[in-house]
Amino acid sequence: MSYFSDIYNGIKTLLTGMSVTGKYFIHARKGSLTQQYPDNRETLKMFDRFRGEVVMPHDENNEHRCTGCQKCEIACPNGTIEIIWDRGIDEETGKKKKKIDKHIYHLGMCTMCGLCIEACPTDAIVWAQNYENSVYDRTKLSKVLNQPGSKVKAGIED
Amino acid sequence: MMMIPLNITKTIHDWLYSVMPENAASITEMLLIAIAYLALFAVAGLYLVLLERKVAAWFQLRLGPNRVGPFGLFQTMADALKLLSKELTSTDKTDKFLYNLAPFFVITTSLIALSVFPFSKQFQAFDINIGVFFLIAVSSIGVIGILIGGWSSNNKYAMIGAMRSGVQTISYELSVGLSIITMVLLTGTLQLSEIIEIQRTGGWLIWQGHIPAIIAFMIFMIAGTAETNRAPFDLVEAESELGAGFHTEYSGMKFAYFFLAEFINMFIIASIAVVLFFGGWLSPFGITEGITWFPEVLWFLIKVLIIIFLMMWFRWTFPRLRIDQLLTLEWKYLLPINLVNLVVMAIIIWLNLTF
Ligand code: SF4
Ligand code: SF4
Secondary structure (H helix, E strand, O other), rough: OOHHHHHHHHHHHHHHHHHHHHHHHHHHHHOOOOHHHHHOOOOOOOOOOOOEEEEEEOOOOOOOOOOOOOHHHHHOOOOOHHHHEEEEOOOOOOOEEEEEEEEEEEEHHOOOHHHHHHOOOOOOOOEEEEOOOOOOHHHOOOOOOOOOOOEOOOOOOO | OOOOOOOHHHHHHHHHHHOOOOOHHHHHHHHHHHHHHHHHHHHHHHHHHHHHHHHHHHHHOOOOOOOOOHHHOOOOHHHHHHHHHHHOOOOOOOOOHHHHHHHHHHHHHHHHHHHOOOOOOOEEEEEEEEHHHHHHHHHHHHHHHHHHHHHHHHHHHHHHHHHHHHHHHHHHHHHHHHHHHHHHHHHHHHHHHHHHHHHHHHHHHHHHOHHHHHHHHHHHHHHHHHHOOOOOHHHHHHHHHHOHHHHHHOOOHHHHHHHHHHHHHHEEEEEHHHHOOOOOOOOHHHHOOOOOOOHHHHHHHHHHHHHHHHHHHHHHHOOOOOOHHHHHHHHHHHHHHHHHHHHHHHHHHOOOOOO
């Protein structure tokens, strides 16, 4: 007897499926997900979770939050991040202290895995949402993330 | 020489017979009509492809082709031109003769089937008195094209695709045939123009035959979708398993023929459904009955497009069947239901329970 209930259930589930896609069809004009990219370049805004490239935000005093701990460099599976660091004298305490000279990021080698951002203890690096990353020369893909003359924000290490 | 009643264009017909001897005129007329049909349905097929892509996009919340021409109207034309200009490649070990023959087999059979449809009272190339039988017979030939295409490609994916196509078409041919026969019981004639005349007085056949006719329609739609090798019955060209299936080794225009044939076949299945269930070119409730200038082709086209839309809806909703599920569906469900349905239809006609 399951023969007929099979047919009944089969038709029922098929109709359920068709009603779902039918709803999509009706709403397609309004709810279309397609971005007509080069046309809407001005207005196109990427969603927050989009991973464009790794950047290091600086505040208005040209201060960043990177302490030079190199955790991101170790965390990166591709060797994308290179940190050139130095020891300098801390003005307040007079002690020798590690600080970054250059935080080099090779965008061309980055797989956007996000492990460096996870690893950073002071949230010094974050995702940017830019997406037009193509260049004519691959040396342009190697970027120094800390701005020239910048220094670490006071009190980050505590 | 045998005269075939070609009754599309009376004026051209008369003019041809006035300037030429009878035989030559007859042949010229047939040629003209063949060329007209070829051109018409090549373009129609291209627009069906466009429609399919648009409808698919809307089902998936996309926009679909919209770059070439307004709303992308010339997209498929451009695609066809691209395919025309492409090199026709083939592999070393193909069976050259069969390999080149296969696409023409497929496309000509679908074009032959088109010739018998009454698109309107005048617009019918070939009003044959065994129209339905002719359709069933011709639509079975197309699979031979697919089979030889897959076989001669000398490619295991193409081969598997072709064999699946054989299995599928041979199985589902039964259901298509039986559901058509169910309707023929009701009409008592095989001539397509007469089937439509019957519906003028008694209402559309799906109304005249009520329950068994609706069941027959459902079975016809399922089996017809399977006949055209479209999803959810597209095991023949299951991309995830077989590359492109039987036409893996084809390129350029030969590929385009297979592609176009699929869409013309879809049009044929929809046309059969319209003629047998929904009154062909007759207007619903006879609303344009008295208006002589109204192009009845329009009604035919609207109905065909609705049914084609239904098939596209199937395609973009249902997942592909496995080969054993495919055969179970046919042999354990559709075929027995169809046979019972045939008897029910006979009883209903015997007891005069039709509307
Ligand atoms: S996102 Fe991944 S690959 Fe890119 S720099 Fe960070 S850790 Fe390396
Ligand atoms: S970016 Fe973060 S993890 Fe990397 S060196 Fe600076 S503080 Fe350490």
